[in-house]
Amino acid sequence: MCLNRKFFLENADNVGKNLLGKYVLRREGKRVWGGKIVEVEAYLGRKDKAAHSYNGRRTKRTEIMFAGGGFVYMFFVYGVHWQLNFTAGKKGEGQAVLVRALEPVEQGLTLSGLQGATLYKAASGPGKVCRFLELDGDFYGENLSSSSKIWVENWSTKLKDGEIVSTKRVGIDYAGKWKDAVLRFYIKGSKSVSRK
């Protein structure tokens, strides 16, 4: 079943944890592929110095963060990489969840001949997620639904607390006290997590 808007209306830390084990799917013509979400980070919006929406900053780029949960927020970093986020929370809050890593799926879905380490590392980082899913700025603002080119399927049972590892977020040294906030979550033991 495709996750609906309601799923994304909670705060980003809850949405992030709930997304672990769910499946991001992509469709391009007849080809359908995707992966299990195994690593995420939450950005809490206005109060969170690490978030692009910190202090309510609204620009062309951040605007979608304030639309409420359930939209795709794409942005570009380091001159090379796109990043996939899902907006979260209520309208005006500026919350989002960064999708940091996927385990590519094979069952009934097309995968282009990847196996072994190449397979489980194909989307083991936020930049690689976008390369694997063939996402770029054109997906900015996309509505997450099964009639779209990107959506999230709820194929798994809820994870137990013991299966989730929580840590600080990555690459946000500029964020003052917020750089130490425990808002990164990943599935314990997954080979596709970007770093231990």
Add this chain to the structure above:
DNA sequence: TGTCCGATATCCT
């Protein structure tokens, strides 16, 4: 394990 650095969209002055 550590350092280096790409190549550009977006924001700021």
Add this chain to the structure above:
DNA sequence: GGATATCGGACAT
């Protein structure tokens, strides 16, 4: 016009 970025691959050590 200038600075910076929610990273990843390469190569040295």
